[in-house]
Amino acid sequence: MMENLIALFNFGFFRNAFIAAFFASITCGIIGTYIVSRRIVFISGGITHASFGGIGMGYYFGFNPILGAVVFGILSALGIEFFTKRADLREDSAIAILWSLGMALGVIFIFLTPGYAPNLMSYLFGNILTVSKEDLIYLLLLAIFVIGVFLVFYRMIIFVSFDEEFALTNNAPVRLFNALLISLVALTIVLNIRVVGIILVMSLLTIPQAIANLFTKRFDYMMFYSIGFGFLGSVTGLSFSYIYDIPSGAAIIFSLVVLYGLFKAGFVVFGKANLKHRKM
Amino acid sequence: MAGANDLDSKKAFKYALINLHKMDSLVDIRNLSAGYGQNIVLKDVNLSIQQFDFVGVIGPNGGGKTTLLKALLGLIPPLTGEIIYDELMTEGNTHRIGYLPQINNIDRKFPVTVFDVVRSGLMSRNRLIGRYSREENERANNLMSEMGIFGIGKKAIGELSGGQIQRALLCRALVNNPKLLILDEPNTYVDNRFERELYEKLKVLNDKLAILLVSHDLGTISTYVKSYACVNGSLHYHSGNKVTPDLLKSYECPIQIISHGEIPHTVLYNHKS
Secondary structure, rough: HHHHHHHHHOOOOHHHHHHEEEEHHHHHHHHHHHHHHHHHHHHHHHHHOHHHHHHHHHHOOOOOOOHHHHHHHHHHHHHHHHHHHHHHHHHHHHHHHHHHHHHHHHHHHHHHHHOOOHHHHHHHHHHHHHHOOOHHHHHHOOOOOOOHHHHHHHHHHHHHHOHHHHHHHHHOOOHHHHHHHOOOOOOOHHHHHHOOOOHHHHHHHHHHHHHHHHOOHHHHHHHHHHHHHHHHHHHHHHHHHHHHHOOOOOOOHHHHHHHHHHHHHHHHOHHHHHHHHHHO | HHHHHHHHHHHHHHHHHHHHHOEEEEEEEEEEEEEEOOEEEEEEEEEEOOOOOEEEEEEEOOOHHHHHHHHHHHOOOEEEEEEEEHHHEEOOEEOEEEOOOOOHHOOOOOOOOOHHHHHHHHHOOOOOOOOOOHHHHHHHHHHHHOOOOOEEEEEEEEHHHHHHHHHHHHHHHHOOOOEEEEEEEOOOOOOOHHHHHHHHHHHOOOOOOOOEEOOOOOHHHHHOOOOEEEOOEEEEEOOOOOOOOOHHHHOOOOOOOOEEEOOOOOEOHHHHH
């Protein structure tokens, strides 16, 4: 079976999928750690689904659906920031409204588009085996950008996210960083939609972090571990998807959850130190 | 002769200037009203905080203690009136205020180390990037050993006890050498021993900086503070740390009453029957 898997690398589509999994793990590992630490998983879910509106418009007006998703994603991310802080709207309500509004727009535009909507399923559930060179370039650029931002502004990002009020009293540019980071969250989500799809992308941003959190309680280590576990889960899922001929996105998520379950069980059985810690 | 006279008068002028500066208050709150939108919580507040002052801020819940803090910290703009900061207090566009928030404002599960939390007190708009200098790391380490949390710098904040988190946050508030330290109910969620230690620390710190302490527990703080600000919609200032029942009654502060005697003791209101 190993030989079979290695032989797979002769196929261009598999090489692309492998590289895509690598870039996806980097971007989702870093941004997911931010999302989980700040407890903005629900906001991220809202952004993910709101971006479907952009995909629908892409179909209708004939431009790249991912481009539409980028615009919708970033606008809804900034919209949630704005509405909850300035317009006195409850945060979870704002998220729910944008979440369903985006989905509704997407459905309307796809319905209005004459004929069959090709690849619609791949946007909903993702298909890492069909990523194009163009997708890979976008993912590479995103990975470079995310790594760059976190390398240069790491301390400020931690400062602003850990205790926003204290950061404000120190006159730190809290709003600027919140906007920058939520836009990065939106970009990461949208570009990874090609890999695992709208419905499943949240898991790439949370399950590797949950596994990493079993091992470490430091932001920097959590990013590195998440990248590692994300990549392990993606490649395992990719292989299963090929061997058993099941959809790749679902296979990746399933592998990640199984990985989490295995490590968690390992900690419960062997990791007494970890158990002691949780009692505190 | 004329030269010596000149020198003398110059000296006198210099000392006059120094004295003038000493008399200046660090922060002057003038006719301040503050609140949120249509809801005005504080009305017509006047307060000056002097250098090396130790103000105990007391008052009922919802009386505006937190609003006063937020206004002082620049988190909410004044609706009317103004807050004037002495130039001793300002450094670039930031005020030299150390802030210890209530401990339940902190997300204990956030993956961050104690050392990083302490050093984050050095961050501001003026230093977006760059590393901490060796001197800054040393200062953070010294502060941590002063506060009795040396050696736990590499632990995550979630692995600490309530008292240890308070100490770490106090280090964060002090690491940038503030002129005014603002503490928001530091005695919640900590045991009595830590509370006493904290107040003793504050007493020592008070030689170097002014302190504004918000507390429900007038009983304990009365031996430490130099003046009171009773906040209940408006603000009443009392210099000296003696508290009389009349004074408290007129401002409806539901707190304990202290009196001095042979042994330290606390006198409470009689029950209404």
